[in-house]
Amino acid sequence: MTEKTVLNATHRALGARMVDFGGWDMPINYGSQIEEHHAVRRDAGMFDVSHMTVVDLHGARSKDFLRHLVANSVEKLKAHGKALYTCMLNEQGGVIDDLIVYFLGDEHYRLVVNAATRAKDLAWIEKQAAAFGVEVKERPEFAMIAVQGPNARAKVLGLLHEVDRPRIEKLGKFAAAAAQGPHGMPLFVARTGYTGEDGFEIIVPANHAVALWEALAAAGVVPAGLGARDTLRLEAGMNLYGQDMDETVSPWEANLGWTIALDEGRDFIGRAALEKQKADGVKRVMVGLVLDEKGVLRHGQKVLTANGEGEILSGSFAPTLEKAVAFARIPAGEPGAVRVDIRGRELPVRLVKYPFVRDGKPCEGI
Amino acid sequence: MSEIPGDLKFNKSHEWARIEDGGLVRVGISDHAQGQLGDLVYVELPEIGSSVKAGGAAAVVESVKAASDIYSPVSGEVVEVNETLNDKPETINEDAWGEGWIYVVRISDRAELDQLLDAGAYEELVENEDH
Numbered sequence: 001m002t003e004k005t006v007l008n009a010t011h012r013a014l015g016a017r018m019v020d021f022g023g024w025d026m027p028i029n030y031g032s033q034i035e036e037h038h039a040v041r042r043d044a045g046m047f048d049v050s051h052m053t054v055v056d057l058h059g060a061r062s063k064d065f066l067r068h069l070v071a072n073s074v075e076k077l078k079a080h081g082k083a084l085y086t087c088m089l090n091e092q093g094g095v096i097d098d099l100i101v102y103f104l105g106d107e108h109y110r111l112v113v114n115a116a117t118r119a120k121d122l123a124w125i126e127k128q129a130a131a132f133g134v135e136v137k138e139r140p141e142f143a144m145i146a147v148q149g150p151n152a153r154a155k156v157l158g159l160l161h162e163v164d165r166p167r168i169e170k171l172g173k174f175a176a177a178a179a180q181g182p183h184g185m186p187l188f189v190a191r192t193g194y195t196g197e198d199g200f201e202i203i204v205p206a207n208h209a210v211a212l213w214e215a216l217a218a219a220g221v222v223p224a225g226l227g228a229r230d231t232l233r234l235e236a237g238m239n240l241y242g243q244d245m246d247e248t249v250s251p252w253e254a255n256l257g258w259t260i261a262l263d264e265g266r267d268f269i270g271r272a273a274l275e276k277q278k279a280d281g282v283k284r285v286m287v288g289l290v291l292d293e294k295g296v297l298r299h300g301q302k303v304l305t306a307n308g309e310g311e312i313l314s315g316s317f318a319p320t321l322e323k324a325v326a327f328a329r330i331p332a333g334e335p336g337a338v339r340v341d342i343r344g345r346e347l348p349v350r351l352v353k354y355p356f357v358r359d360g361k362p363c364e365g366i
Numbered sequence: 367m368s369e370i371p372g373d374l375k376f377n378k379s380h381e382w383a384r385i386e387d388g389g390l391v392r393v394g395i396s397d398h399a400q401g402q403l404g405d406l407v408y409v410e411l412p413e414i415g416s417s418v419k420a421g422g423a424a425a426v427v428e429s430v431k432a433a434s435d436i437y438s439p440v441s442g443e444v445v446e447v448n449e450t451l452n453d454k455p456e457t458i459n460e461d462a463w464g465e466g467w468i469y470v471v472r473i474s475d476r477a478e479l480d481q482l483l484d485a486g487a488y489e490e491l492v493e494n495e496d497h
Contacts, residue, residue, distance in 0.1 A: 034405045317407040
């Protein structure tokens with residue numbers, strides 16, 4: 001059965017093209033996907049991300065539990081509301097999911113996990129939490145709207161209660177705080193996102209979500225679908241779970257080494273496997289590709305290197321760059337001249353450091 | 367969606383054929399098809415002088431979302447391609463029935479035209495797909 005967010009009728013009324021995404025009936029675009037992409041890069045766009053799963057953890061040993069559960073260290077979270085991006089691994093060091101952890105108190109953390117992995121994530125988290133006496137509480141009564149773009153914060157701030165504005169304006173990157181929205185609705189405003197632009201991700205009680213969406217639209221925020229969200233995050237160099245990594249891939253192989261904290265004396269799930277993999281040498285690496293010729297890089301295309309074949313993970317036409325870019329996983333070592341097989345033709349591609357785009361502009365060397 | 371021109375013939379796979387003078391047939395994709403594909407970013411045109419077969423892959427259109435084969439409605443020799451699409455693939459999104467044509471074939475077997483859907487039958491096909 002397909003699930004619907006509380007904004008489903010709103011999307012349909014806007015004429016959105018709807019698709020199944022991880023069991024959810026979601027808008028892929030409302031009109032031109034490319035125009036929605038540009039709206040986010042140049043002004044402000046909004047995405048219904050209510051399909052994502054919010055999970056609250058409560059308990060005296062919540063911190064100990066997260067020290068065990070995730071590969072990044074929650075010790076980094078000192079200030080109330082601070083957020084951490086991390087992977088949750090299995091014993092083999094494979095990625096069960098990537099998620100954001102918010103610090104809401106010594107005995108209260110909030111997790112936001114992917115929609116497509118909801119059931120297995122909850123089962124895994126609950127199984128691990130038992131030993132720590134931590135309560136795992138899904139919050140399906142919340143909707144979530146991501147407002148992204150250079151003008152996104154200003155447009156959201158204008159809708160907040162006056163007394164909250166200065167505080168939310170000063171909110172640092174990767175931090176969240178509570179605020180009052182239109183008609184006094186209670187919001188959880190996080191300065192996070194999945195587009196490479198500044199902005200907020202707002203958790204709102206589902207019964208207020210349509211009113212918030214309409215207030216944002218009235219403030220000039222453009223509705224954008226999952227299609228634009230995908231090209232924006234790819235340009236921004238951000239992984240998509242299930243496409244760029246899964247349970248057979250370790251963070252080392254998904255360019256997520258920066259999210260692994262090998263801090264002294266912390267026994268997190270998958271640590272032994274990660275340390276062994278690092279000591280033995282990581283066999284596969286994830287790289288960025290740019291195609292300067294005409295054509296489009298796509299998931300599943302074969303990548304030819306001096307050390308053997310690899311594969312394109314996420315690939316697409318990048319609207320900001322007006323050419324195709326991709327992530328690929330290839331054998332480690334000096335790759336030589338890299339080519340991609342597109343329908344039987346081998347086209348040369350450039351290996352680049354990504355992100356491809358940040359804050360509206362192509363990065364150097366792209 | 368814009369109205370389906372009555373003079374066109376169709377493949378079930380959403381390509382149109384317009385019969386022109388001198389045994390020439392102009393080929394494109396329907397407005398419905400471009401809407402389904404979304405913003406087009408690349409078109410791989412057939413080569414002039416190459417031969418295409420009815421029902422065979424003759425060109426490729428790529429949207430942001432996916433690559434799709436274009437199946438030729440009729441067999442014959444390609445005599446003209448729409449070079450505009452090399453720089454402006456979005457022409458198909460903007461005017462699928464007109465400026466967004468893809469190639470022109472000198473038809474080798476006129477009987478193939480009878481196998482294609484007329485505008486009314488195509489409209490019915492699209493309506494059934496939408497529901």
